[in-house]
Amino acid sequence: MNRLKAFGSGVAAAALAFAGLGAAAVLGAGQADGATASASALSSQWYAAAPYLMPLDNNPPSATAIMDASGLKAFQLAFILAPNGGGCSPTWDGTAAVSSDTAVADVISAIRAKGGDVSVSIGGYNGTKLGQACSDAASTAAAYQQVITKYGLKAIDFDLEEPEYENTAAVAHEIGAAKILQQNNPGLYVSVTTAGTAAGTGWFGQQMLNEAKSQGFTPNNFSIMPFDGGFSGAASQTSALTAFNGLLQSTFGWDAATAYAHEGFSGMNGRSDSGEYFYQADFQTVLDYATSHGMGRFTFWSLNRDRQCSPPDNNGTTSGTCSSVPQADWDFAKYSVKFAGATPPVTTPPTTPPTTPPGGGCAGVTAWTASAVYVGGNEVQHNGHKWKAKWWTTNEEPGTTGEWGVWQDEGAC
Secondary structure, three states: OOOOOOOOOOHHHHHHHHHHHOOOOOOOOOOOOHHHHOOOOOOHHHHHOOOEEOOOOOOOOOHHHHHHHHOOOEEEEEEEEOOOOOOOOOEEOOOEEHHHOOHHHHHHHHHHHOOOEEEEEEEOOOOOOHHHHOOOHHHHHHHHHHHHHHHOOOEEEEEOOOOHHHOHHHHHHHHHHHHHHHHHOOOOEEEEEEEOEOOEOOHHHHHHHHHHHHHOOOOOEEEEEOOOOOOOHHHHHHHHHHHHHHHHHHHHOOOHHHHHHOEEEEEEOEEOOOOOEEOHHHHHHHHHHHHHOOOOEEEEEOHHHOOOOOOOOHHHOOOOOOOOOOOOOOOOHHHHHHHOOOOOOOOOOOOOOOOOOOOHHHOOOOEOOOOOEEOOOOEEEEOOEEEEEOOOEEOOOOOOOOOOOOEEEEEEO
């Protein structure tokens, strides 16, 4: 279940994109960032509803714009990994050290300035996890404590997936670290997310639950991801959630209500990696199931994908930056808002003609031609969209080489 979590390095460009968040303070490296840490905690229901957002990759959208448009208040920022070059210290995506970060700190400050907050997710599908790189639970916890202290966190998510959750020692390190962080940070909201199957979760997911039981660790919730496993729509997902509830009961000796209170759903909006489709109606069905059963968490991968592709079906492919289904921007975020107990704003069309001059964002941008030579940063307009070259190119038509080709789609004119 790769969920298109990490495509390329993209960190520098994304950091520049987030620089436009304005009033966010730049926080010094290595400090317990006072401006960030001073934010008031949200209710736990908001942390339980926080969708995933990659702040440094997958064409990150403006978090504050999402807040304004959807009513969302909480974000699950992803992912903290071990350094690509090795070591037991936290980085964003394996490349950007937390100790010297200012780009993500700016994002967090901007969110908190509007009354929101963040949780940070560790692990995911790609890269080396700290549970694999660190020597024991204590050193793993110490690495994560740096993240909590740096950003003044009140919530954290352990996303335990392949291949890490197939490593018994690594899982023991992660679960042990989660327990230590829970003890050393009173009130910290802790979620654990893992793979979903028709049976609830697979063999390795069950071993992770067994490890938690053996260590006496109980997070706020255990969430499964019912997609990329032969799922088809909401009915298959709610069936998996029912099965997972049974696993929680049998593992921890809970009754059904207690198990549901510790159970979470983590979906994938639109087209999944394996070609499954989950539409807005599917999200509503799962949301109704979650609320009627008193479930503890409702989230999805990802806000980077919570916008329509061009064309809307993305030619039958899955993207890390759009959903591949027809939608309005942030349609899926509004289901998280509902789970948190809030009412999303109603989006109404403008009553007056737009004041943008003809051509919109493409005004003054030259049209693409096959014979021209372009270098990284050159912009062209083609088929009603504006495109930016990532590197040297000639005779490569924008929109025909796929999302990871030379041309970056900057949106419709």
